[in-house]
Amino acid sequence: MEKDEWVTGQMQLAVDGAVFEMQLTVQANPVKPQRMLPIFQQITDLYVEFGTAAARREGREISCKKGCGACCRHFVAVSEIEAYDIAAIVERMPEPQRGAIRERFRKALAHFVENGWLEKFENCAEYENAETLKVLSDYFKEGVPCPFLVEESCSIHEERPLTCREYLVTSPAENCAAPTRENIDLVRLPVRPMGNILALGQQKPINGLNVVPLIASLKFAETKPNDFPEKTGEQWMTEFLQSVTKGEISRAPKA
Numbered sequence: 001m002e003k004d005e006w007v008t009g010q011m012q013l014a015v016d017g018a019v020f021e022m023q024l025t026v027q028a029n030p031v032k033p034q035r036m037l038p039i040f041q042q043i044t045d046l047y048v049e050f051g052t053a054a055a056r057r058e059g060r061e062i063s064c065k066k067g068c069g070a071c072c073r074h075f076v077a078v079s080e081i082e083a084y085d086i087a088a089i090v091e092r093m094p095e096p097q098r099g100a101i102r103e104r105f106r107k108a109l110a111h112f113v114e115n116g117w118l119e120k121f122e123n124c125a126e127y128e129n130a131e132t133l134k135v136l137s138d139y140f141k142e143g144v145p146c147p148f149l150v151e152e153s154c155s156i157h158e159e160r161p162l163t164c165r166e167y168l169v170t171s172p173a174e175n176c177a178a179p180t181r182e183n184i185d186l187v188r189l190p191v192r193p194m195g196n197i198l199a200l201g202q203q204k205p206i207n208g209l210n211v212v213p214l215i216a217s218l219k220f221a222e223t224k225p226n227d228f229p230e231k232t233g234e235q236w237m238t239e240f241l242q243s244v245t246k247g248e249i250s251r252a253p254k255a
């Protein structure tokens with residue numbers, strides 16, 4: 001693999017009148033979009049910080065804490081880009097951790113294949129919204145933990161998917177063990193970047209919902225060739241920000 005070259009720039013994000021500044025260093029050479037994930041995660045964390053501060057101003061405290069993994073038994077959707085990244089994270093793990101995590105992925109996926117859930121998920125494009133929501137919430141009823149959940153904490157916390165970063169609640173933690181629409185208060189985020197990376201660089205949607213169940217990530221990466229194009233970090237950032245801001249981005253004139 002050729003050595004990366006880097007370029008640094010300043011980015012400003014304006015959210016509800018507040019301006020956030022970030023210094024970003026991205027590849028100047030063409031790369032696959034999963035190499036951009038650390039930046040997309042950083043931007044997601046910024047929106048989460050904004051949403052958390054707004055909740056606190058309303059007198060709401062975040063209930064999510066280390067050691068509470070109730071939401072890690074929900075259906076977790078990842079983008080195609082993240083599915084390849086998850087496979088790479090597992091591949092980098094030392095043994096025996098890698099073997100143990102691979103086995104958890106295998107068992108979790110086998111469970112949802114055997115009980116017919118995966119087939120229903122793959123047919124979601126044919127359902128009405130209510131039926132799709134039922135399929136997604138049925139996942140939780142099985143009580144199958146995410147393969148990365150260890151002692152009720154995320155073992156890949158720094159690299160966790162965008163969906164996991166975006167999910168925070170202010171309702172009592174115990175409500176997450178029996179969630180309903182009424183008893184869960186989600187932290188509102190001005191933008192949920194997960195939705196903005198779904199189509200990034202993609203040749204065509206992978207299924208009706210265009211997401212991969214986290215537990216199917218390893219299988220997905222093994223069976224679907226990574227045919228994402230390579231672009232410079234600046235090009236990927238421009239596409240991502242155009243999607244987040246619906247085209248409202250401006251560039252400072254070059255000095």
Ligand code: SF4
Nearest residue numbers: 072146148149154164
């Ligand atoms: S990746 Fe981490 S935070 Fe996300 S569901 Fe799995 S254990 Fe939980």
